Amino acid sequence: MRALKLHELSLADRLADMAVEALIDEADLSPKPALVDRRGNGAHSDLHLGLMHASALSLWPMFKEMAEAAIEFGEVGLPLREALGRIGREGEQAMLITTHGVNTHRGAIWALGLLTAAAALAPRDIPLNAARLALLNDRYVPQPMSHGAQVAQRYGARGAREEAQLGFPSVLQRGLPQLHKSRRQNVGEQNARLDALLAIMTDLADTCVLYRAGLEGQHAMQRGAQAVLDAGGSATLAGRRHLHELDQQLLALNASPGGAADLLAACLFIDRLDGAL
Numbered sequence: 001m002r003a004l005k006l007h008e009l010s011l012a013d014r015l016a017d018m019a020v021e022a023l024i025d026e027a028d029l030s031p032k033p034a035l036v037d038r039r040g041n042g043a044h045s046d047l048h049l050g051l052m053h054a055s056a057l058s059l060w061p062m063f064k065e066m067a068e069a070a071i072e073f074g075e076v077g078l079p080l081r082e083a084l085g086r087i088g089r090e091g092e093q094a095m096l097i098t099t100h101g102v103n104t105h106r107g108a109i110w111a112l113g114l115l116t117a118a119a120a121l122a123p124r125d126i127p128l129n130a131a132r133l134a135l136l137n138d139r140y141v142p143q144p145m146s147h148g149a150q151v152a153q154r155y156g157a158r159g160a161r162e163e164a165q166l167g168f169p170s171v172l173q174r175g176l177p178q179l180h181k182s183r184r185q186n187v188g189e190q191n192a193r194l195d196a197l198l199a200i201m202t203d204l205a206d207t208c209v210l211y212r213a214g215l216e217g218q219h220a221m222q223r224g225a226q227a228v229l230d231a232g233g234s235a236t237l238a239g240r241r242h243l244h245e246l247d248q249q250l251l252a253l254n255a256s257p258g259g260a261a262d263l264l265a266a267c268l269f270i271d272r273l274d275g276a277l
């Protein structure tokens with residue numbers, strides 16, 4: 001049988017590969033404060049690294065289908081938005097079957113789903129087109145009292161939806177610039193990615209943290225992340241001490257920055273796309 005050459009992969013195949021790789025890179029990155037990583041399960045009793053990997057892999061067909069839908073519809077509009085909503089909900093079901101009901105990647109399905117579709121539409125303006133899609137109202141979206149919805153009522157934080165509708169400011173204005181800055185300082189790729197995660201955490205209203213630990217958790221996350229960066233970042237000894245402190249503090253508060261983790265995956269996906277399309 002003839003071997004499949006890489007360049008014979010379709011655009012949708014390649015985008016799905018890149019989305020899943022971004023999720024696996026995020027999961028593997030260590031030491032992340034209070035999140036699942038190579039060291040352990042962070043603040044989660046029902047998650048572990050193997051489950052994060054299995055969940056990421058289970059989403060490959062969904063990302064491919066989202067990219068194909070974008071290519072087929074060819075423009076930002078309600079038909080594409082509602083197709084993505086349907087595909088995303090089916091992807092969530094596939095994830096829940098794989099994880100036996102644990103929510104591993106709901107936020108990532110949303111963020112990376114929109115970005116994958118936008119990348120399939122046009123290589124330029126990816127965050128802008130993702131935002132335009134997020135601003136459209138899917139008429140079929142269920143309205144359950146999600147953790148995000150409860151936090152929105154209690155604190156006014158609009159979480160994952162708003163982040164996408166604004167064109168992913170935490171990724172474009174914080175994560176990516178820090179990733180590039182740390183790379184320029186030759187701190188090593190893992191430290192650069194940790195710094196990008198911390199930069200995202202400095203200003204995020206993460207509904208996962210707010211749901212579990214309220215404003216105290218959010219302040220601890222934001223201040224602690226800033227302290228690591230102010231001390232020189234994850235590659236320095238002082239920065240590592242602050243990172244350890246942040247890990248301990250978030251674990252004590254049971255505050256898991258799952259939203260920030262999803263946005264790091266979005267950041268790594270956009271970084272991968274650069275030059276690949």
Ligand SMILES: CC(C)(COP(=O)(O)OP(=O)(O)OC[C@H]1O[C@@H](n2cnc3c(N)ncnc32)[C@H](O[C@H]2O[C@H](COP(=O)(O)OP(=O)(O)OP(=O)(O)O)[C@@H](O)[C@H]2O)[C@@H]1O)[C@@H](O)C(=O)NCCC(=O)NCCS
Nearest residue numbers: 085088104105106107146147148159160163206207258259
């Ligand atoms: C529009 C949706 C994003 C729904 O949003 P909503 O806020 O109503 O729903 P949630 O499910 O509560 O939140 C979405 C997840 O987004 C992540 N997130 C949080 N804050 C932000 C932020 N500021 N910016 C970006 N992303 C953010 C976060 O995901 C991570 O945390 C998950 C674990 O959370 P949780 O279930 O609360 O888990 P635990 O605390 O561990 O619960 P217990 O076990 O302790 O009970 C984890 O999955 C991470 O991914 C938020 O959870 C969209 O999701 C939607 O409409 N979905 C319907 C399907 C659909 O139409 N999809 C469209 C595809 S294009």
Ligand SMILES: Nc1ncnc2[nH]cnc12
Nearest residue numbers: 027035036104258261262
């Ligand atoms: N590494 C991680 N740990 C916990 N929750 C997450 N949600 C997305 N990535 C995560």
